Structure formats: structure tokens, C-alpha cells
């Protein structure tokens with residue numbers, strides 16, 4: 001694809017969790033915009049595969065194996081980015097642990113892991129990136145949240161808790177960092193088709209899920225990546241502190257279609273008034 005936001009060319013992006021899924025799609029999109037992209041992930045094999053894919057499209061990229069739950073790894077990662085690229089214009093906090101558990105299970109270890117990966121990691125990465133951005137021309141931070149922050153998933157614990165924290169962090173950082181020319185926004189994807197959903201395409205569950213989404217399809221990694229590119233671009237230069245849903249309308253919906261849905265009853269339908277329908 002050709003670049004939609006030419007001003008992004010040569011700017012430096014850091015994308016966490018970029019080896020697979022949505023993060024990988026974001027890295028590819030930013031590379032198509034001409035950005036230099038540091039791809040960060042805990043999964044070394046998948047990271048090597050993503051680096052090959054970026055190399056194949058001629059992207060200037062830097063693969064970095066790091067655990068965003070480790071402050072030492074985060075320090076090393078930012079040092080490497082500065083050594084290789086000199087600066088940072090965009091940070092995408094995408095890496096997360098997505099596991100959810102049954103409501104009656106106790107899971108303090110999972111809560112601890114997800115707080116470290118999904119909250120402390122983005123917090124520390126944002127602080128490190130902000131110091132670099134504040135000392136240069138400013139920049140943009142995009143957090144990948146979830147519709148689970150705004151409307152709970154069934155069996156959403158502890159994941160939804162961490163995404164609620166990301167939304168609050170987005171607003172808090174945005175108002176403090178605006179004075180340094182740094183914009184902070186979040187994207188809340190709805191159900192997004194990644195490799196995880198490949199095996200279920202065509203199943204009754206997959207189709208039923210599509211039917212519950214107002215736009216009647218899963219989101220794609222490209223849908224999310226397009227919003228990242230927009231938020232990073234100069235077209236979004238007055239947008240900060242926002243959480244933008246890329247969800248096919250699912251959070252706008254009071255009740256999903258199907259049996260039991262809150263469809264209008266015949267009595268609810270108000271006939272058009274003669275004045276409105278009369279043609280002059």
C-alpha cells in the first residue's frame with residue numbers, strides 16, 4: 001500500500017508486542033508509511049519471523065527481544081532504540097497478556113502478571129518515551145486498550161481491570177504531557193480477527209459473533225493499524241486524551257440482534273407526519 005500520511009516518513013516508531021497479531025499489523029502499516037520501526041516482543045522466534053516480513057517489504061526495522069513487564073528490559077530496549085535511531089516519535093503500547101479466567105477462580109498470580117505486562121509496562125515505556133520526545137519535537141503515544149475497559153467481557157477478569165487502567169492512564173498522561181507537545185490516545189478494538197481466530201472461521205460460533213456486531217464482521221488488524229497511523233499523523237494534531245473504539249459499533253449497541261433483542265414493537269413505530277412526507 002502507498003503512504004497515506006507522508007509526514008510520518010523517517011519518523012521513529014516503537015511498537016511493543018509486534019511479533020504477532022495486531023501489533024505485527026501495526027508495525028507493517030507504519031513501515032508502509034515510511035517510518036523506522038522498532039519491533040519489541042518477548043517471543044524471540046515470532047519476533048525473528050516478523051523481522052523477516054518487514055525486511056521483505058524493505059522496512060527499516062529493529063527487532064528487540066524484551067519483556068515489557070521487566071523494568072530492566074525496558075531500559076535496555078530504549079537504549080537500543082536511541083543507539084540505532086537516535087530518537088522516538090511514536091510509541092505504541094500494544095503488548096498484553098490476554099488470558100481471562102472463570103469468575104469463581106482465584107487468580108492473584110494472573111492479576112500480578114497482567115498488571116505488570118498490561119499496566120506497569122505501558123506506564124514505564126510511556127515515561128521513558130516521553131522524556132525522549134519532550135527533549136525533541138514532541139511525539140505521540142498510542143495505547144491499545146479494549147472494549148472490555150468500557151463494557152465488561154463475560155469472564156473478563158482480570159484482563160478488563162488492566163484495560164480500564166489503560167484508559168485512565170491515557171487521559172492522565174495526556175493532560176500532563178500536552179505541554180511538551182506529546183499527545184496520548186488509546187484505541188479500543190472490538191473483536192478483532194488475528195491468527196487466533198483463523199481456526200474458527202466458518203463455525204457457528206464465529207458466525208454468531210459476526211451477527212452480534214452492527215457492521216456484521218470481525219475487525220481486522222488493518223482496521224486497528226489504520227487508526228494508529230491516523231492518531232500518529234499530523235491530521236490528529238489536536239486529538240489527545242481520547243479512547244477511540246474501532247469495534248464495528250458493538251459498544252454503541254444497547255442489545256444485540258436476535259431472539260430477545262429490544263426490537264421496536266409495532267406500537268413503537270411513529271408514522272411520519274403529513275407535513276414531513278408532503279412533497280412541495
Ligand SMILES: NC(=O)c1ccc[n+]([C@@H]2O[C@H](COP(=O)([O-])OP(=O)(O)OC[C@H]3O[C@@H](n4cnc5c(N)ncnc54)[C@H](O)[C@@H]3O)[C@@H](O)[C@H]2O)c1
Pocket residue numbers: 016017018019020021022023040041042043046066067068069093094095096097098117144145146147188189190191192193194196
Ligand atoms: N484480538 C482482539 O480481539 C483484541 C481485542 C481488543 C483488544 N486487543 C488488544 O490488542 C493488543 C494485541 O492483541 P492481540 O490479539 O494481537 O494479542 P496477541 O497475543 O496475538 O499478541 C500480543 C503480542 O504481545 C507479546 N507479548 C505478550 N506479553 C509480552 C511481554 N511481557 N513483553 C513483550 N511482549 C509481550 C506476545 O508475544 C504477542 O506477540 C492487546 O493489547 C490486546 O489487549 C485485542
